Structure formats: C-alpha cells, structure tokens
Amino acid sequence: MNSVITPASTNLSRSTSISSLCSEDYGFLTDLYQLTMTACYVGESLDRSAASFELFVRKLPKGFGYLIAMGLAQALEYLERFQFHPDLIVELQATGIFDNAPARFWELLATARFTGDVWAVPEGTAIFANEPMLRIEAPLWQAQIIETYLLNTINYQTLIATRAARLRDVAGADATLLEFGTRRAFSPQASIWAARAAIAGGLDTTSNVLAALKLGYQPSGTMAHALVMAIGAKAGSESAAFEAFHRYFPGAPLLIDTYDSIAAATMLADRVAAGEIELSGIRLDSGDLITLSKQVKSILPNVDIFASGDLDEWEIAKLRSAGAPINGYGLGTKLVTGNPVNGVYKLVEIDNIPTMKRSTDKMTYPSKKQIFRQDRSGQFTGDTLGLASEGNGLLQLVMSEGNRLQPDDDLATIRKRTDANVSSLPVEIRDINYDGLSPVTISPALEKLTKELIGIPLNPPF
Known part of the structure; x- marks a missing residue:
C-alpha cells in the first residue's frame, strides 16, 4: 500500500482535542490529497498558476426542481481566516508522508493566507444543475486546498435551505x-x-x-x-x-x-x-x-x-x-438529514487555458462561467449558462485579493430573497415531486468552446 495514502501511525507530540475547532485549525480541515497535490504543484512550479474552480451540482436530488444556494457567509469567513497552525505543521511533518516534498511546500503552509477572488450568487438564490454557486480565482495551491471546506459548508447548508424553502412552500x-x-x-x-x-x-x-x-x-x-x-x-x-x-x-x-x-x-x-x-x-x-x-x-x-x-x-x-x-x-x-446535495468543485481554467472534465457521466463545462437569468414581470422564464466574458449575471464579486467587498446579508434579507426566488418559479418546478428537465440552456459561445475542447485529445496521451 502506498505510504502517502496510508502512513504508519505516529506518536504525535501534541495532545489535541477534536471536540472543538478554532480558526487556526481551519487550514488543515481538508482532505489529505489536497495537500499532496499542493506539494506536487510546488515541485512542478505550478503552485502560483492562476486557477479558476467552480462549485456546482451536476444533478439535483430526486424530486427537487431547484436548489437554494446557502453557506456563502461561512465560506468567506473561512477564507478570511485561512492559515495553518505551526504546531500542526510540525505534526504533519512528523507523519513522514511529505518527506519527499519540496522545502517550499512547508514555507507556503507557514505563511499561508487566501489572496484570491470569489464570485458567488447571493445566499437565498434559486439555482439549477451545472450552475456555479461559487467561483474561486486564486493561485492554484490555494484554490485546491480550500475545496474540502467549501463543499462541506455549502453542500450542507444548501440542502437545509432548499428543504426549508420546500417546507414553507x-x-x-x-x-x-x-x-x-x-x-x-x-x-x-x-x-x-x-x-x-x-x-x-x-x-x-x-x-x-x-x-x-x-x-x-x-x-x-x-x-x-x-x-x-x-x-x-x-x-x-x-x-x-x-x-x-x-x-x-x-x-x-x-x-x-x-x-x-x-x-x-x-x-x-x-x-x-x-x-x-x-x-x-x-x-x-x-x-x-x-x-x-x-x-x-x-x-x-x-x-x-x-x-x-x-x-x-x-x-x-x-x-x-x-x-x-x-x-x-x-x-x-x-x-x-436525507438525500445530500452532491456539489462538486472543478477546475475550469488555469493560466487562462480553459479546462474541462470529459469522463463519462461526469463531464463539466469549461472556462469561467456566468448565469444569465430571464424573467417576465418578475416571473422566472429560464436561465442561460454562458461564459463569464459574455456579461454580468447572477454571480457577483464578493471577495477581492482575499478581502471581503461587503458585509454578510442578515438572515431576514436572505429569507426574503429565498421567498422571492421560490415565488418567481413556475408551479411545476416548485412541485415537490418534480421530474422535469432543467430550465437551463447553454449559450452558443459556451457550447462552441465545449465542442472544441471535446475534440482535442490529451497531449501527450497518457
């Protein structure tokens, strides 16, 4: 078994309690592979590459016609406090997992802070399959490590908010x-x-x-x-x-x-x-x-x-x-509890090069995207998922270079937004047993780019 995945147990020098968390722990509240990938990025001189990741849901839970985006406030709080506790860095070194990692990997952890931009839909916004709730634009290593925490808070709160909206409806x-x-x-x-x-x-x-x-x-x-x-x-x-x-x-x-x-x-x-x-x-x-x-x-x-x-x-x-x-x-x-919201977090662009996943049943759309919502007299008529370069839409810049651009919305404001969003949807989409098609179309520009990339073989082949 690869020791990077299953290291031998170690006698860690610091006794810590997992019954509570502080902000200094947040950097390490991630999956191991986020750190191993980061070490690899450093070794290959890719860690500072400009990366864009988007968080979205491929498929809604059965019977759901929409989701209510939630958890942005906690995601931004995490990014503001992003760091790695020096004692935990020492303990990670003691595991031996990263013995072959570049020395600069440890320097990155010791001085870490989030320096990227965040685009997101406001909490309480109704969204659909393949529409990004959030986009991270940051150095590759930062954007990679934060994946686990972002999915944890946004997936769970989006599930609860959506169930609550359906219950109220x-x-x-x-x-x-x-x-x-x-x-x-x-x-x-x-x-x-x-x-x-x-x-x-x-x-x-x-x-x-x-x-x-x-x-x-x-x-x-x-x-x-x-x-x-x-x-x-x-x-x-x-x-x-x-x-x-x-x-x-x-x-x-x-x-x-x-x-x-x-x-x-x-x-x-x-x-x-x-x-x-x-x-x-x-x-x-x-x-x-x-x-x-x-x-x-x-x-x-x-x-x-x-x-x-x-x-x-x-x-x-x-x-x-x-x-x-x-x-x-x-x-x-x-x-x-119940059926989870299975949000995913995927790389869509690196150093201005569009990327996409082409796996069977798990294909993703490439490049930075935007959601363009259409309505008639305040009633939802459909969404278009297009390229971010096509104009302004639902995704808004909420953090720039690691700094928030506005305070969090209060719950009363978010609740009103949720109610307005749900009320604007057609009755059939609000049905608790919805089994219809997604009301989202793909813009011609995004469709063209996707088809171009699908036709490009991996080079060199693996």
Whole structure:
C-alpha cells in the first residue's frame, strides 16, 4: 500500500482535542490529497498558476426542481481566516508522508493566507444543475486546498435551505415552522449551520438555544415526554405534570400524546372550560396525525395544534390535503438529514487555458462561467449558462485579493430573497415531486468552446 495514502501511525507530540475547532485549525480541515497535490504543484512550479474552480451540482436530488444556494457567509469567513497552525505543521511533518516534498511546500503552509477572488450568487438564490454557486480565482495551491471546506459548508447548508424553502412552500405562509433537528444533525457544528440555513430558507426559528441566540432569534419549543412521565409518576397524574409546567411557563403549548391524546385533550378542555388554566396550544408527536388533529380540534376548538415526529414536505402535503387542522410543524430528522446535495468543485481554467472534465457521466463545462437569468414581470422564464466574458449575471464579486467587498446579508434579507426566488418559479418546478428537465440552456459561445475542447485529445496521451 502506498505510504502517502496510508502512513504508519505516529506518536504525535501534541495532545489535541477534536471536540472543538478554532480558526487556526481551519487550514488543515481538508482532505489529505489536497495537500499532496499542493506539494506536487510546488515541485512542478505550478503552485502560483492562476486557477479558476467552480462549485456546482451536476444533478439535483430526486424530486427537487431547484436548489437554494446557502453557506456563502461561512465560506468567506473561512477564507478570511485561512492559515495553518505551526504546531500542526510540525505534526504533519512528523507523519513522514511529505518527506519527499519540496522545502517550499512547508514555507507556503507557514505563511499561508487566501489572496484570491470569489464570485458567488447571493445566499437565498434559486439555482439549477451545472450552475456555479461559487467561483474561486486564486493561485492554484490555494484554490485546491480550500475545496474540502467549501463543499462541506455549502453542500450542507444548501440542502437545509432548499428543504426549508420546500417546507414553507407546501405548508403555506401562515403555518409556524420550527427547526427541531439539533439532535439529528451530523455534528454540533452542523446543528448551528442547519438552524441558520433553515431560518434563511423560510422557517420561523429553531429549538437550538445557542444557534437562536447567536443568530438573533428567540428559541422556541414545548416539552418532552420525560417531563410528563417524571412528574406524572411522582404526582400520580398527567394533569399534575401540565399544572407544574404551566406554573413556570403559563399558557405554553403542552405535549399531549405521552399516554392517550384524546383523554388528555378532554381533560384539558374541562380545565379550560372551568377557568382553571389558559392554553395556547398542544403538540402531537405520534399516531395518525390526520385523525388525531381533527378529534383534538373538536375537543379544543380554540387551541392551536402543533405537529412533529419525522415530518417532511411530503407528509405535510398529505396532512394539508386531508384537511388536518394543524397550525404549525416541528421539523427535525428529515430536514437535517436525507438525500445530500452532491456539489462538486472543478477546475475550469488555469493560466487562462480553459479546462474541462470529459469522463463519462461526469463531464463539466469549461472556462469561467456566468448565469444569465430571464424573467417576465418578475416571473422566472429560464436561465442561460454562458461564459463569464459574455456579461454580468447572477454571480457577483464578493471577495477581492482575499478581502471581503461587503458585509454578510442578515438572515431576514436572505429569507426574503429565498421567498422571492421560490415565488418567481413556475408551479411545476416548485412541485415537490418534480421530474422535469432543467430550465437551463447553454449559450452558443459556451457550447462552441465545449465542442472544441471535446475534440482535442490529451497531449501527450497518457
């Protein structure tokens, strides 16, 4: 086995914790092959070549007619702080993987900072297959190493924002939609990103207290079955648990499906009628939500019903179609997991030479590109993917020579953009079971260049 890929284990001198990250770690939050390629570029005197990489999705997840671009703010923050911790450089040297690397490779890491330009579509923009969400123009070694982190943050947040936009579109403007996915997100950091992307995509707020406070939102939630069982077991009744919770959180929604949802609703109706409690809402987390919500509404006609329990856009569409009287939804597992957005990051130009991948089923379009959007009276009619030299379009210059050109948009602005973008799309593209063609055409200039490059054999042949 090649030792560059599977080095012998080493006894690293510094004990580090991976439970948290700081900005000094970010440079090494990458895949090994980004560093091995960089060492090769240095050895071949290619590291300073002007390179352009684009981040895009070849194919949308099944049933998706569009994506909502998200994660740019975190990508730019990463690029601003791009560096390699000197202690970790020493530890990488100790692995022996790079024993044959040029000395200047280590000099690059020791003095690293991102000095390139970034072009991107604004967060909250609807995009389609093969359209670049982001373009990096930088020295080849810099543009190469940052691939892993950029794909991580943009792929994940784009997935969450798109799911959130679809959920909002299905549930309607008046429904309360809460992000409940922290315990199912793929890491503590991912839970923060998921909350941010969900709100930017159309949800109202999150149950994640840290995320809500950092984002300037009020966290929201109800209670868990454990409280009902704990207090109920000690006091002898479910009613005692509800009374205790309302003692500290008057009028808060109550979770009523721990034992018998209808019995609990009947008991609460009696207490409300007697003037003993005030109740703003109840939550159902299991069972036949269509039947249960209708029965509970007949018992508690003036109380809002909130539903949760592995819900997604398809389940909400089913509930609404059946006339379930549900006012809000908690979205967790299905929102923060599921089919990934499989974004890729590909070299499209080096030293002004257009490049393209010609692999079967994985061909890419060459050269720096731009998205030209057409609309009629504010309604989307189609996109043209063309060469960047053809004019201005959706991709905007957001970082120049490693410096941001404007502050991040706030979540309210991004959410409005998301809503406007989704609302402008044709109904068929917004359908949650979309299986139609991409509404993107290729400009004649891009088509001509692509055909020219396809006809050029590799020289020399490998």
